[in-house]
Amino acid sequence: MIAIGTGDLQEVGCACDFCRMKRRTPPDSPGLFPDMPLVPDFSLESRAKRQGLWPVAGTDEAGRGPLAGPVVAAAVILDPKRIPDGLNDSKKLSAAQREVLYERILAEATVSIASSSPKRIDLIDIRKASLDAMRRAVAGLDHEARHVLADGRDVPLGLLCSGEAVVKGDARSVSIAAASIIAKVMRDRMMVRAGVVYPGYGFEVHAGYGTDRHRSAIVTHGPCPLHRMSFRPLKIAAPADEKNF
Numbered sequence: 001m002i003a004i005g006t007g008d009l010q011e012v013g014c015a016c017d018f019c020r021m022k023r024r025t026p027p028d029s030p031g032l033f034p035d036m037p038l039v040p041d042f043s044l045e046s047r048a049k050r051q052g053l054w055p056v057a058g059t060d061e062a063g064r065g066p067l068a069g070p071v072v073a074a075a076v077i078l079d080p081k082r083i084p085d086g087l088n089d090s091k092k093l094s095a096a097q098r099e100v101l102y103e104r105i106l107a108e109a110t111v112s113i114a115s116s117s118p119k120r121i122d123l124i125d126i127r128k129a130s131l132d133a134m135r136r137a138v139a140g141l142d143h144e145a146r147h148v149l150a151d152g153r154d155v156p157l158g159l160l161c162s163g164e165a166v167v168k169g170d171a172r173s174v175s176i177a178a179a180s181i182i183a184k185v186m187r188d189r190m191m192v193r194a195g196v197v198y199p200g201y202g203f204e205v206h207a208g209y210g211t212d213r214h215r216s217a218i219v220t221h222g223p224c225p226l227h228r229m230s231f232r233p234l235k236i237a238a239p240a241d242e243k244n245f
Contacts, residue, residue: 038171053147058175062183066208073133074182089170112140
């Protein structure tokens, strides 16, 4: 099912380098073994379930960095008995792999999507807009979550349940990985449509990211309503009358 919104380590006696490193590294840090690839699993969800916090939703966003377009967030509750194979950080998957997994997730999980528009991003800043989209995605789930795993260092404000921030969560939790895939595919599809509405910018190719082609198009055509005017490259490119608006 899918809903779419209009979003202390204990001291140890050993003095070796590894133990000193452990004492100054958060216990959930994924950086203890930087060369070891992270593979998402269900361990964080299982821990919450043992604590009586179920269902567990994973949430993530796509589109914090682009110069144009919305930031899109997704929230996903996976069925432990029907977890699609191949879930991973969306950035580690090809577009074709993401499309296949997108359909599988929709078929096997409870999904909600929300977004924050460029105007909202400019109004409250990209970080707050991203977290607000994540909050609204969780709120839109057909099944109420008892615990939320949020990708990154922040838990969205206003959740109606407990939440936990998971650094590099899309590479550690299958629920967050699933949310990252849903958000990425949905946003990419939105930007393909944006390329039709606003031709000349190449949104269907670069999805709003600041590529050379995109920056050149901004210089040639000026910003369009999808551009985030609070982002520095757009502040520089905006006409004087628009800057003073």
